[in-house]
Amino acid sequence: MPISAAEALLEVRGLRAGHGKIAVLHGVDLTIHAGEVVSLLGPNGAGKTTLLAAISGLLPWGGGGVRFAGQDMAGAGPRESARRGLVHVVEGHRVFTQISVADNLELAGYDLPRRERAGRIEEALAFFPEIAAKRHERGGALSGGQQQMLAVAQGLVRRPRLLMLDEPSAGLSPVLVDRVLGVVAQLRAAGTAVLLVEQLIEKALAVSDRVYALAQGRIVLEARADEADLPHRLERAYFGQDVPTPLHA
Template sequence: MLISAAEPLLFVAALESGYGKIRVLHGIDLTVAPGEVVALLGPNGAGKTTMLRALSGLLPVNAGQVRFGGRDMTNATPREAARAGLVHVIEGHRVFTQISVTDNLLLAGYDLPRGERAARVEEALSFFPEIAEKRHERGGALSGGQQQMLTVAQGLVRRPRLLMLDEPSAGLSPVLVDRVLNVVARLRSQGIAVLLVEQLLEKALAAADRVYALVQGHIVLEAPTSEANLPQRLERAYFGHDSHAAAAG
């Protein structure tokens, strides 16, 4: 089935997931439209990383449904998700330190034809001139911020339809945070959707079109980022002053 104009790129309904017998997510409903930037916010331990892992196939979906691009992707494998264009950039600097920047990116496209891989690597590097200049240096020679850029670039090699970023600002200086989040704006301008997990509230709201707040495994708020008093509503939602029903309305 092809995606219709009315159907979101990502459609999540009543999703439940967790670790073994420990249920972390409880009936999550969430959508992302093509080319939309959606921020998933919440306090530590709310289940944000669990959410991304369930969507990308790293954790089982125990109940509910995930549809992506008009296809049922519930419990798809990570490889199936990535091939469909649902790409997850995992939190932390996950680069191979002993091989070059270019080889790190080539590995991200390991299953693509050689000529296609080379083109995708150049495309990804065009987002990050800082690491393009260091393409022949070992991954371990990059600064922490540059390694984070390389991690995002690895995701871009897959040419995603939806890029899921888990805390891309972690450990970065304010200047580098802006540099990484500027890439989010560029992706949106190219029609690529982004689901952004971020602790820096002000930065996330500036980058996103809509926001979901996740608290103790429940969505407690969904709103456009243009809404007045949104930071105050988020703060109340985090600390339980909004009921689930009122906050989600």
């Protein structure tokens, strides 16, 4: 599918970012269109989590830029990004363990009018009947898989135009992995774009329209998810055989 900047929901151009003096991203370009699921794949340490954090405003940029829905995101932190419809669910099912499931979701929509917030909470819970049945239980009483569902539901309360999920399958049983990734397919059907960071390549490709591979802080492959021989091409990209040689050391 040709990439048209005019139609792009998210445009990342030449993005550089890192942690302190440690540079991680070295000029990343990435585009996502409305209603599209894009997987971001790569080996551990490639910079995938750093890229999501930079897009959502959790990390400052060292160069380049991000545009979302036609707006420059320079200076927008995570709260402002979420208000614009760009929602980041971080790795590791970060939920408040001492308060109820319902209160976790209330906090996710804290700045919404009460009636609208209540409606959005019910929308989010409809994706996860397992936690809807436990809405009055503490977050800490949920299993790891249920906590991951709650973390995704928190993001859905924001009714995002783009939902960024950082390894939502981490630590989950195969059945729960399928449940969480099944929600990604439902979101796509409803018109929500998803940027998915995932280690389970086959499962990620099954719910994706396109894929980017990141290695050593650079995009080394972009392809449609249904292209022939894609797993082999990803392996080559991961191990550096297709990585462009930098012009400067």
